[in-house]
Amino acid sequence: MDLYKQPAHVLHDMLENKEITAVEMTKNFIARINSFDNKIGAYITKMSDTALKTAETVDADIANGKKINFLTGLPGAVKDNICTLGTKTTCASEMLKNFVPPYNASVMEKLNKEKAIILGKTNMDEFAMGGSTENSAFFTTHNPWNTEYVPGGSSGGSAAAVASGLAAWALGSDTGGSIRQPASFCGIVGMKPTYGRVSRYGLIAYASSLDQIGPLTRDVTDCANILNIISGYDEKDSTSIKKDIPDYTKSLVQNVKGLKIGIPKEFFIEGMNKEVYTAVKKAVSDLEAMGAEVRNISLPHTKYAIAAYYLIAPAEATTNLSRYDGVSYGARVPGEDIVAMMTNTRTAKFGDEVKRRIMIGNYALSAGYYDAYYLKALKIRTLVKEDYDKAFEKVDIIVAPNAPTPAYKIGSIINDPLQMYLQDICTVPLNLAGLPGISLPCGFSRDGLPIGMQIIGKPLDEETIIKTAYTYEQSNDFHKKFSGVE
Amino acid sequence: MTNYEAVIGLEIHSELKTNTKIFCGCATTFGAPQNTHVCPVCLGLPGVLPVINKRVVEFAIKAGIALNCKINNYSKFDRKNYYYPDLPKNFQTSQYDLPIAEYGYIDIETKGKTKRIRITRIHMEEDAGKLVHSGNTIKDSASSNVDYNRTGVPLIEIVSEPDMRTPEEARAYMEKVKSVLEYIDVSNCKMEEGNLRADVNVSLRPVGTEKLGTKAEMKNLNSFKMVENALDYEIERQKEILEDGGCIVQETRTWDDGKGITLSMRTKEQAQDYRYMPEPDLVPIITTDEEIAAYKKNLPELPDARRTRLINDFGLSAYDASIITTSRAMAEYFDEVTNKGADAKLAANWIMGDLAKELNAENKNISESPVSAKNLADMIILIQKGTISSKIAKKVFGEMWQTKKTPETIVKEKGLVQITDTVAIEKIVDEVLSQNPKPVDDYKKGNKKSIGFLVGQVMKKSKGKANPVVVNKLLKEKLD
Ligand SMILES: [Zn+2]
Numbered sequence: 001m002d003l004y005k006q007p008a009h010v011l012h013d014m015l016e017n018k019e020i021t022a023v024e025m026t027k028n029f030i031a032r033i034n035s036f037d038n039k040i041g042a043y044i045t046k047m048s049d050t051a052l053k054t055a056e057t058v059d060a061d062i063a064n065g066k067k068i069n070f071l072t073g074l075p076g077a078v079k080d081n082i083c084t085l086g087t088k089t090t091c092a093s094e095m096l097k098n099f100v101p102p103y104n105a106s107v108m109e110k111l112n113k114e115k116a117i118i119l120g121k122t123n124m125d126e127f128a129m130g131g132s133t134e135n136s137a138f139f140t141t142h143n144p145w146n147t148e149y150v151p152g153g154s155s156g157g158s159a160a161a162v163a164s165g166l167a168a169w170a171l172g173s174d175t176g177g178s179i180r181q182p183a184s185f186c187g188i189v190g191m192k193p194t195y196g197r198v199s200r201y202g203l204i205a206y207a208s209s210l211d212q213i214g215p216l217t218r219d220v221t222d223c224a225n226i227l228n229i230i231s232g233y234d235e236k237d238s239t240s241i242k243k244d245i246p247d248y249t250k251s252l253v254q255n256v257k258g259l260k261i262g263i264p265k266e267f268f269i270e271g272m273n274k275e276v277y278t279a280v281k282k283a284v285s286d287l288e289a290m291g292a293e294v295r296n297i298s299l300p301h302t303k304y305a306i307a308a309y310y311l312i313a314p315a316e317a318t319t320n321l322s323r324y325d326g327v328s329y330g331a332r333v334p335g336e337d338i339v340a341m342m343t344n345t346r347t348a349k350f351g352d353e354v355k356r357r358i359m360i361g362n363y364a365l366s367a368g369y370y371d372a373y374y375l376k377a378l379k380i381r382t383l384v385k386e387d388y389d390k391a392f393e394k395v396d397i398i399v400a401p402n403a404p405t406p407a408y409k410i411g412s413i414i415n416d417p418l419q420m421y422l423q424d425i426c427t428v429p430l431n432l433a434g435l436p437g438i439s440l441p442c443g444f445s446r447d448g449l450p451i452g453m454q455i456i457g458k459p460l461d462e463e464t465i466i467k468t469a470y471t472y473e474q475s476n477d478f479h480k481k482f483s484g485v486e
Numbered sequence: 487m488t489n490y491e492a493v494i495g496l497e498i499h500s501e502l503k504t505n506t507k508i509f510c511g512c513a514t515t516f517g518a519p520q521n522t523h524v525c526p527v528c529l530g531l532p533g534v535l536p537v538i539n540k541r542v543v544e545f546a547i548k549a550g551i552a553l554n555c556k557i558n559n560y561s562k563f564d565r566k567n568y569y570y571p572d573l574p575k576n577f578q579t580s581q582y583d584l585p586i587a588e589y590g591y592i593d594i595e596t597k598g599k600t601k602r603i604r605i606t607r608i609h610m611e612e613d614a615g616k617l618v619h620s621g622n623t624i625k626d627s628a629s630s631n632v633d634y635n636r637t638g639v640p641l642i643e644i645v646s647e648p649d650m651r652t653p654e655e656a657r658a659y660m661e662k663v664k665s666v667l668e669y670i671d672v673s674n675c676k677m678e679e680g681n682l683r684a685d686v687n688v689s690l691r692p693v694g695t696e697k698l699g700t701k702a703e704m705k706n707l708n709s710f711k712m713v714e715n716a717l718d719y720e721i722e723r724q725k726e727i728l729e730d731g732g733c734i735v736q737e738t739r740t741w742d743d744g745k746g747i748t749l750s751m752r753t754k755e756q757a758q759d760y761r762y763m764p765e766p767d768l769v770p771i772i773t774t775d776e777e778i779a780a781y782k783k784n785l786p787e788l789p790d791a792r793r794t795r796l797i798n799d800f801g802l803s804a805y806d807a808s809i810i811t812t813s814r815a816m817a818e819y820f821d822e823v824t825n826k827g828a829d830a831k832l833a834a835n836w837i838m839g840d841l842a843k844e845l846n847a848e849n850k851n852i853s854e855s856p857v858s859a860k861n862l863a864d865m866i867i868l869i870q871k872g873t874i875s876s877k878i879a880k881k882v883f884g885e886m887w888q889t890k891k892t893p894e895t896i897v898k899e900k901g902l903v904q905i906t907d908t909v910a911i912e913k914i915v916d917e918v919l920s921q922n923p924k925p926v927d928d929y930k931k932g933n934k935k936s937i938g939f940l941v942g943q944v945m946k947k948s949k950g951k952a953n954p955v956v957v958n959k960l961l962k963e964k965l966d
Binding site for chain 1: 526529530531532533534535536537538565567569571574575576577632759761762763766767768769
């Protein structure tokens with residue numbers, strides 16, 4: 001049995017049934033990373049030593065008859081913008097190349113409490129800015145289905161790690177689609193929970209009002225289980241929601257009878273990739289065949305969402321990133337005086353895409369343009385949110401594609417930022433509205449690249465999303481396909 | 487020649503006396519070893535998030551109410567972007583368009599006249615850290631270190647309308663604000679520790695015109711004297727330029743206290759664009775009318791109300807009442823003394839006189855006074871009863887200051903009880919009369935003034951203990 005092809009819940013059962021030890025399992029994954037990560041480029045920092053140490057304590061616990069939790073002893077990976085105490089957290093940036101946080105992100109505290117095994121920190125677009133993981137300052141991650149293709153982004157390292165069996169599960173972050181889009185490009189499940197459901201404390205901010213941590217997994221069952229672990233109010237994050245967390249695994253049932261599914265016409269646009277269109281439409285009719293009711297809906301402000309997003313996110317980013325000045329931590333490039341030092345540092349240590357967004361953000365916030373750009377973007381954000389509120393008066397759930405195309409070739413659009421930004425068109429509106437969404441596989445292109453469908457829920461209604469996703473998943477074999485490197 | 491009038495506005499920054507910082511749990515204690523009160527949050531490390539200290543909101547609301555402001559039910563934080571190495575995030579979390587309080591006022595008094603100064607707004611923000619240069623200034627320093635202990639200490643900024651016309655008014659306004667903040671116990675107001683500091687705006691215009699002139703701003707003035715001196719200088723500087731037919735440049739200036747001049751820091755052209763944006767890491771502050779009403783109800787008596795009470799209930803002069811109520815500690819001290827039964831006028835005189843003198847000499851606060859309110863009250867009561875004279879009381883007070891003993895103990899130990907026994911005093915009077923025939927003769931010849939000398943002699947002989955009223959009476963009886 002190939003361990004690395006198994007979803008986390010299968011591995012969990014094996015551990016619990018003592019068919020394998022945590023150390024054996026961890027060694028297995030470490031060996032696989034050592035053999036194949038050179039082809040994928042999923043990891044920036046490997047944490048093999050601490051992973052094995054944790055595994056040993058888990059085995060001791062099991063030997064002592066302790067009951068294990070879902071992620072206990074299960075090898076996974078964490079995006080490199082989530083702070084890990086004592087382990088480098090780089091954001092895939094030269095700026096933070098040697099930054100070792102003196103504290104843990106709140107999700108890390110939760111994972112550690114669970115005794116989850118952390119194999120390492122995964123590659124990403126620098127400061128989570130990008131949709132292909134080509135913007136990493138260190139190296140590009142490759143799509144396991146075809147290494148000439150991008151894995152998507154910005155959580156490309158996490159998605160590729162799970163898809164290629166270099167981790168049994170992973171965490172990513174989603175600001176404009178950064179979990180869902182790479183999940184769809186890599187043929188796995190990725191979920192962006194409701195804004196505020198998972199604490200952002202310790203997630204190095206890109207755009208605070210949009211960022212959200214979420215799981216990347218092989219199937220919906222793993223997704224529900226991990227969501228159980230990472231969700232919940234955190235007093236260190238005032239924007240986290242003070243509401244009880246339901247047991248999401250209770251939503252792992254096959255039942256969409258009478259479920260009203262909305263199909264937004266704005267997401268099935270003219271000119272979008274035919275294969276994506278066909279695959280998602282087919283998934284919708286499959287759900288209909290299982291008893292769901294399909295309704296056509298309209299989200300009229302979708303067309304403005306990208307513009308609003310590319311003003312709001314850079315505006316927040318510009319202030320979030322102003323702390324990287326070479327003064328207190330991170331990289332420093334000397335200069336004649338303090339201004340020259342800061343300028344030299346930021347010029348040398350930020351990549352092009354980061355600089356581009358810092359400039360857009362400063363422009364949008366500057367005195368003369370604030371009303372015309374930033375304020376207008378905030379108004380659009382409200383309108384987008386209202387679109388969804390109205391739609392959810394009529395439907396329980398919305399289904400749409402994740403991206404207009406399947407994964408594209410590395411280097412094909414990296415020099416065309418506008419084209420790159422348009423890739424986010426299907427995912428960005430959710431972040432603006434703070435809604436939860438999942439991506440799960442719904443087919444493959446002729447070139448053998450995965451296609452993902454997106455299921456969008458009401459605020460805090462991850463349960464209906466999981467139920468719908470699980471029902472659909474159990475009706476096909478897409479999630480069982482494995483095409484990682486061998 | 488044109489007469490100019492100054493138009494002055496103040497932005498007062500006051501550090502709030504919370505135990506912990508505004509967005510994290512670090513202590514706010516002043517004077518701790520450098521960088522010992524810091525954590526990932528106030529160091530602005532990547533990934534951290536601020537969490538509002540509820541006490542800060544409470545204190546800001548109290549200040550708003552005490553300064554007669556409208557408290558906003560919906561208020562939010564914003565980011566104010568600028569580069570400076572003592573603010574590690576390189577933006578300041580402050581409030582921009584929706585501050586916690588707006589539209590207030592306070593009344594000030596100068597030259598016996600009351601004037602209302604309007605308050606535009608009060609907002610909350612975080613303080614910055616402190617740069618410690620190896621040399622005297624940043625320019626001649628090989629290195630500069632940063633102390634982040636102060637980073638994140640909560641501040642309120644109180645912005646006035648440009649309603650002041652003279653440096654004295656500006657000073658009176660700042661003193662009044664300080665006194666109100668002290669009363670409601672939200673700030674230590676220790677100006678020498680930077681608890682209270684002001685940015686001052688001033689422009690000149692011809693008397694009788696409405697249009698505002700071009701203003702200059704002076705930053706970080708942390709004493710009343712600095713505010714007054716800087717304004718005196720700046721008004722004179724601007725007047726000279728205008729009288730020479732020149733134009734005032736809108737600029738930020740610093741006050742060089744040593745040289746007694748203001749210097750240009752940056753002009754409008756170099757002015758910062760703060761690129762404000764809503765702080766996405768904090769949720770809006772919602773304050774209900776019920777909460778505001780509850781704060782209002784629990785507010786202590788404020789200086790103006792207290793002043794009126796002292797005038798009405800104790801018959802103090804307006805001047806005395808103002809002085810006594812300037813600081814809450816002094817007013818409470820006064821209340822304690824009078825509550826014990828001491829005469830209010832005497833109490834006011836002793837507090838503003840001997841006590842204030844000693845406190846100033848030793849640079850002490852009234853709360854650190856070695857003479858407790860109880861002891862002062864007891865001493866005043868001894869005067870009222872005639873046990874000691876006012877003159878002896880000065881001795882007793884001096885002893886109390888030195889030894890902290892009660893006035894009764896001092897009077898007993900030193901035998902300072904006033905002699906009111908007529909027989910005993912008559913004996914001394916007779917002695918003095920027989921020993922001083924010349925003044926007695928002078929008196930009888932019509933030089934009534936010589937009785938003063940005789941009184942003095944009796945007092946001297948009695949070591950000041952004879953009741954002067956009795957002495958006078960007896961002498962007159964015997965001489966006339
Ligand atoms: Zn702190």
